[in-house]
Amino acid sequence: MRIGELSRVTGVPVPTIKYYLREGLLPPGELSSPNQASYDEPHVRRLRLIRALVDLGQVPIAQVKNIVEGLDSKTLPLHEQIGRAHYAITRPRQLSTSSEEPSYAAAEAQVTDLIARRGWTIHAEAPALTTLTETIAALRSLGQDNLVGHLDAYADAVEAFAELEISAVTSPAPDGAARTPDAVAESVVIGTILGETLIASLRLLAQESLSAQGWR
Amino acid sequence: MRIGELSRVTGVPVPTIKYYLREGLLPPGELSSPNQASYDEPHVRRLRLIRALVDLGQVPIAQVKNIVEGLDSKTLPLHEQIGRAHYAITRPRQLSTSSEEPSYAAAEAQVTDLIARRGWTIHAEAPALTTLTETIAALRSLGQDNLVGHLDAYADAVEAFAELEISAVTSPAPDGAARTPDAVAESVVIGTILGETLIASLRLLAQESLSAQGWR
DNA sequence: CTATGACGGATAGTATCAGTATCCATAAAC
DNA sequence: GTTTATGGATACTGATACTATCCGTCATAG
Incomplete structure (x- = not known):
């Protein structure tokens, strides 16, 4: 697959793909000659990840780079990878x-x-x-002190989210296959960042619904 | 209070305050002479609101303008004001x-x-x-289909958030005073936007805690 | 009563970010 | 063998959120 097809498949313009290559978000393709590279499935996947983080997660390009470097490092502990994801959206x-x-x-x-x-258990430097x-x-x-007064109610729900996301990531895939550490790390990143978008948009819908029904 | 003091009280640099005035985020001060204006408590309050929305809520200036115009309009139905807040963060x-x-x-x-x-009850054009x-x-x-499979769990929690926020806004103030429509509209905006930041940061903390404890 | 500083208002400049655009020499496809 | 696509480098762009500078006025401390 050359860059044009990669662009067609993912819907990302060619100059943008080149930009991501320059920035090191996307690993270079395999060179068959000095000016001919070929890309494959992992590139498609990575590109989709980048776009999801950028468009949906509002993650700055520099932070996306930090995240994918972590995903590619192979030796970065999962806890550190989570830290990168947290840092990226804070x-x-x-x-x-x-x-x-x-x-x-x-x-x-x-x-x-x-x-x-x-x-x-929270590290003192946690960005959040x-x-x-x-x-x-x-x-x-x-x-708005009254909102602050309900902090514990929020904390309850948020703990439930976190546990739910862990089980989603550590439980075997639908096809029963075990998860590789790679796949887990990627899932954690996606879950952390897109999970936030998911919760936020659901919350807005719930609010709108109540508002449309006149609050009671 | 002149602009210098407004700046000192809020910590916002004078040129930035001037910028907000230019953009119409902050209403002009009362002119005592053609080039002498005075600002008061509502300005301090508004400025704090702007900063909270911009810094914490990541709301673009143009959307902040839209929101405060709504707050100042006096005739905008609450439902529409909520719509503006939703639009601003989407x-x-x-x-x-x-x-x-x-x-x-x-x-x-x-x-x-x-x-x-x-x-x-959701309007078809809802940005969320x-x-x-x-x-x-x-x-x-x-x-990440497994995460998507838990949509209902998220929806449960999120409904609880929305109801909690409504009660926080409609129940009387701590001092027992009833809330004016103005104050309710502002509370709704703040609750919607800062509430999201609150939930997001709590969620990250809960995640970090679980991660630090080794997921088990 | 003037010198010094702050102020309001207008206009211009800046930094950052996330791409786009343009070139060119080479490779591929028809 | 000519048109099109590609890789790689460099330059340019548009949006955003401020900052900086000017200037004439105003207040006020000496």
């Missing part, structure tokens, strides 16, 4: 809330508290930690 | 999956089915509808 924050404000400290305390109550803290601080400063 | 899709592919049709059918089964369909199609084409 915007680097430049501390909009000036960190030593009292509202931020309060949010921080509440997060620590929640984690302890839940018995969660800052996001959560800042979100809570923002909700408070906007006067 | 990326315009340019149909990456070429729409008439069989995988897309299958996903479409599954979504229709889900909505019927749930008894949801396309996102959901494309996400399901992408998950399938990436071989």
